[in-house]
Amino acid sequence: MVEMSKHMRATLNDVPTLKLFDFSTFVSKIPDVIKFTLGEPDFDTPEYVKQAGIRALENNRTHYAPQRGTAGLLQAVSDNLAERYGLHYDPQTEILITNGVTEGAYAAITAVTNPGDVVLVPTPTFSIYGPDAIIGGAKAVEVDTSATDFRLTPALLQKYLDKYGDRVKAIIFVNPANPTGVVYTQQELNDLAALIKGKPIFAISDEIYSELNYDGEYASMAKALPDQTILANGFSKSYAMTGWRIGYLCAPKDITSEIFKVHSFIMMDIATFTQDAAEAALRGGTDAITAMDKQYIERRDYMLARLEKMGFKCTRPMGAFYIFTKIPSFLNQDDTKLIYQLAEEAHVAVTAGTFFGAGGEGYLRFSYATAMDQIKAGMDRLEHFCQNQQK
Incomplete structure (x- = not known):
């Protein structure tokens, strides 16, 4: 039998799947996981x-x-x-x-x-x-x-x-x-x-x-x-x-x-x-955008304060709805291994900086395009995880 998959466009051998979506699929199987992964607004279309x-x-x-x-x-x-x-x-x-x-x-x-x-x-x-x-x-x-x-x-x-x-x-x-x-x-x-x-x-x-x-x-x-x-x-x-x-x-x-x-x-x-x-x-104007932006700013400020209190060194976001943060020294410095550990042990899903190419190694991306109650619960879980890692 001819292995036809070996005779397809050669450049596809150098094209990876989107690891972010692969990981999101993985964490979706974890009960009660709180996701800070995809850039998916939790708001409904106006x-x-x-x-x-x-x-x-x-x-x-x-x-x-x-x-x-x-x-x-x-x-x-x-x-x-x-x-x-x-x-x-x-x-x-x-x-x-x-x-x-x-x-x-x-x-x-x-x-x-x-x-x-x-x-x-x-x-x-x-x-x-x-x-x-x-x-x-x-x-x-x-x-x-x-x-x-x-x-x-x-x-x-x-x-x-x-x-x-x-x-x-x-x-x-x-x-x-x-x-x-x-x-x-x-x-x-x-x-x-x-x-x-x-x-x-x-x-x-x-x-x-x-x-x-x-x-x-x-x-x-x-x-x-x-x-x-x-x-x-x-x-x-x-x-x-x-x-x-x-x-x-x-x-x-x-x-x-x-x-x-x-x-x-x-x-x-x-x-x-x-x-x-x-x-x-x-x-229809910008009222819907303004209302969403106001909530994004509140979420950003809350998440940023919580992460910095835990020891994360963050880049303050001026736009979009992500916080990109250096992994603290007391956590696993391999960002890919860490996100799986967080998902399985803390039931908190974040994205590895490595997924975003050169310069992302050793960083995590947190999306705050999710409801404030989920952000608070997720930050509580993450804080408990961090405390256990420092014992």
């Missing part, structure tokens, strides 16, 4: 958004949608970006509606890279961008930012530009960042943009957490480098619409047209009724 989706179904908005997106949602995205962020994109030629940022990132990376190209991926970061590059035959190069407070600095970026030269085709920017909660200022992004401006290098800017920016003004690579930036965003985090699977890409017309070629053969189109719901989300 009622007015759900009702818009229901009305769309009742009105038989269940047929094929235009491949680039419905006219209503494309216009709503364009209007929202202009009004809230000062970014201007033509809804007919410079915006694509995608199956979340995950598909958008894949389509963008696939469209801009050729075999042998280099994609620079500042780490620690969510683990989709490197595998996307590898699948297409490009080389994903992790840029460890742990020595620069988890920020990509001009000096660090220049080091990699010098090393890889003309092979560098794209750089990934995630702002606010997952897993660290770091938020770049516009000046910081401007300084980074100056190093690649006018060069054939794309800035792929994942801004899915843009509405979860607690301590500063909105900043974007799209402002610093509009001609070379591919902006990805969506509704999963800000509107608690993870299961709706809807996002968008924005870029200059000629770039968008090429990405569309990839997108159109991956997805064909995005469900019409979900686009109607997303349009309603944008047209």
Whole structure:
């Protein structure tokens, strides 16, 4: 018998499964486990958004949608970006509606890279961008930012530009960042943009957490480098619409047209009724976002105080809904082994920093996208575990 699995795309041998989801599946089998793992808002989708989706179904908005997106949602995205962020994109030629940022990132990376190209991926970061590059035959190069407070600095970026030269085709920017909660200022992004401006290098800017920016003004690579930036965003985090699977890409017309070629053969189109719901989300104002953000800040501050009291050295998150913390010396320094120990002994599930690439070793990520009562109970369990480890 021929082992057909050995005759598939060779680059897949270098593509791991998402360890975060593998671990989440494991801990789901543990009774009464408290999860601080996935970036899954515990809030429900706002009622007015759900009702818009229901009305769309009742009105038989269940047929094929235009491949680039419905006219209503494309216009709503364009209007929202202009009004809230000062970014201007033509809804007919410079915006694509995608199956979340995950598909958008894949389509963008696939469209801009050729075999042998280099994609620079500042780490620690969510683990989709490197595998996307590898699948297409490009080389994903992790840029460890742990020595620069988890920020990509001009000096660090220049080091990699010098090393890889003309092979560098794209750089990934995630702002606010997952897993660290770091938020770049516009000046910081401007300084980074100056190093690649006018060069054939794309800035792929994942801004899915843009509405979860607690301590500063909105900043974007799209402002610093509009001609070379591919902006990805969506509704999963800000509107608690993870299961709706809807996002968008924005870029200059000629770039968008090429990405569309990839997108159109991956997805064909995005469900019409979900686009109607997303349009309603944008047209409905920011009250729901503000209410969720207020609770996220309360949870962040509570969890941060509890962790620091236990001896964890934390990076204070300025955005998103994660705390990235160094493992205290009295606990197992192998982050992967520690998370399994915590899950099995304390019934508390957190994510290993190693899952997020170079620079994440020896760290844990705590998600506070869960209810305050669960956070308090989880912190109590963790504190009891830590006390036992110090005896």
